[in-house]
Amino acid sequence: MPLTEAEVAALPWLIRLRGAITVLWWIGRTAAVGDAGPIPTRIKYLGNFVRWLERYEQRFVDVVMQAAL
Numbered sequence: 001m002p003l004t005e006a007e008v009a010a011l012p013w014l015i016r017l018r019g020a021i022t023v024l025w026w027i028g029r030t031a032a033v034g035d036a037g038p039i040p041t042r043i044k045y046l047g048n049f050v051r052w053l054e055r056y057e058q059r060f061v062d063v064v065m066q067a068a069l
Contacts, residue, residue: 002068011064012057019046 023042030037053060 003064005065008061008065008068012053012060016050016053019049022046 023039023046026037026039026042030039
C-alpha cells in the first residue's frame with residue numbers, strides 16, 4: 001500500500017527524531033562509563049543532516065511522493 005501524503009510529509013521529522021534517539025541512546029550508554037565515546041561525532045553528523053533536511057526537505061518529500069504514486 002502506498003504512503004499517504006501526510007505520511008510522506010512526516011518522513012523528514014521522523015528521520016530527525018530517529019537521529020536524536022540515536023544520540024540519546026549513546027549518551028545513556030556512555031554515561032555509565034564516563035566517556036563521551038562517539039557522541040560528539042554523532043551530534044555533528046545529526047546537525048549536518050538536519051541542515052541538509054532544512055535545505056532539501058521539500059525536494060525529498062516530492063521525490064518520495066512521486067515514488068509512492
